[in-house]
Amino acid sequence: MAKKEYTYEDIISDIKAKQYKPIYYLMGEEPYYIDLISDYLTQNVLTDTEKEFNLTVVYGADTDIATIINAAKRYPMMSEYQVVVVKEAQSVRNIEELSYYLQKPLSSTILVICHKHGVLDRRKKLAAEIEKVGFLFESKKLKDTMLPGFITSYLKRKGLDIEQKSSEMIADFVGSDLSRLTGELEKLIITLPLGQKRITPELIEKNIGISKDYNNFELKNALIEKDIFKANQIIKYFAENPKTNPIQATLSLLFNFYSNLMLAYYAPEKSEQGIAQQLGLKTPWQAKDYIKAMHKYNGVKVMQIIGEIRNYDAKSKGVGNTNMNDGELLRELVYKILH
Template sequence: MAKANSNGITYQEVIRAVQRKEYKPVYLLMGDESYYIDRISDYIADNVLTEEEKGFNLSVIYCTKETEVSTIINAAKRYPMMSRYQVVVVKEAQNLSKSEDLFYYVQKPLDSTILVICFKNGTIDRRKKLVPAIEKVGVVFESKKLKESQLGSFVTDYLRRKGVGIDEKSVQMLVEFIGSDLNRMAGELDKLSIIVGSSTKVVTPEVIEKNIGVSKDYNNFELRAAIINRDVLRANKIVKYFDENQKANPAVVTVAMLFGFFSNLMLAHYSPDKSEDGLCRQLDMKSAWQVRDYVAAMRSFSAMKTLLIIDKIRETDAKLKGVGNASATPGELLADMVFFILH
């Protein structure tokens, strides 16, 4: 769950406060994860004003390097027309050359204006005077990228709010295929929700294979399972499929997935508490099912073998990027790496 300032405000808390009509005069939404920034700004723009009020009282300013801070301040200082509030949404505020000058407005903002500042791909230095000034009168929300271990919870929670269920394998398929792009993930989940909404209300691997394009039998999730179970035949079949379908299954993605898995496995080997709960804490995972693969993998791969595997994965990654590789294809490099892991 994305968090904000030192008070630890979350995305859901910001939305619930707006739903209760507990508006603040200034919202600073900043960070590397654009998904939550867009969701909050859109929610405020869509819900504070009625449709009739929006015509005169909703302003959206898209910033470029030429945009003057005075343009924003002048818009914020206007009074609403036939409405209690006006909403001013400032998009792409990271392009402003002098965003700190907003401090002069924030010191004494209008109660009738709701100013929403969207600052993406980074944050404003909290040591400078603008951020503390906004914290005094409004909301500072920092939208951080989710960790890989949090993506599964994002998927299940998103679908749960829509009344749709999903099984563990389907969650892993989506996470492996889409990754950490939450805007794309949300779009795919919306599509899947519509597809299953009139029938089973459950997303399955078959539904994903048919509508998203990832194979339910030949994907990174299945390759990882085959490696954990030391199923050489199954692993080789998947690697062969990947080689024949490189566009949909790029080797660099598979290598990155395996590097993350075996790096976590090394942490698991040295965890003082190797129970499921202990590994959840060690690996920063929320549920026991997420660590069960690591419990099984610790039986298949010793700590020393895990260390050697990590070194091999790094070597393969370098060769995929052209370092020390004269002629081997991505498929050959992947096959060689998987052979090393399983032997």
């Protein structure tokens, strides 16, 4: 039977209920949730007075496994718990030896291991011991298609609403670094006029610097609609503003879209729900663009487009390209997509 995959919400819910575990092993390629859980534990388990004697924070490069185990074996002073946090745990040598401590861990110690940009081998003894007594949590990178949903959910928790176009614009501009993404969202929240609860494209254009009319989101829509005039207007704007519209970001978005469009053809059910399930989209409404594009492009054309995007990505990096600038490359690529 497969082990349960714990979510961030699962863990925070337990902590709020004061159902603490002897170990929280937080690992994965996405640092955002690792930091969120670690910070929540350090801020909420102990009072400020208790932290003076019962909060220990060490860094993997400056410690060893023996020191970590000895710290975990200490009893708290004038507190029910002590919290031991190991940051950059991927640098700790012989971390497998932690499995011996976990066979009989102290219930008064909350050991938080932050292992970023990698994962523990789940087949090894340490993983098994962690899962017996604590949480083994993997923080995975979000797919680009999931970012607008993340933005919407984040703002909803703050009591705010956002238009679909706005969430797409931010996701495209900022990318999948969730720490940077939430930072940009917090900046937007601060700039909201008093009483306004909705983030609009105009607000984003004013405070983040993304044009509400000339951006990758609008270029994608123009290509879906096969609107040649609008697509060329956007490309002209990109060519005139290369610093805020790098070709690599545009090529990445187009590649992801047309790759997903190719997968959409293989969905058993061609409804919004069926395509959302096939592509792993968070909500069915995100499938609307793919359904629309399937009526404009056939599978053979989509395969050709994917090949062309790869080709122009190589050219943008100097492979087989002697004299064309980014604007010219993008104009030529868009022509081939539309014709």
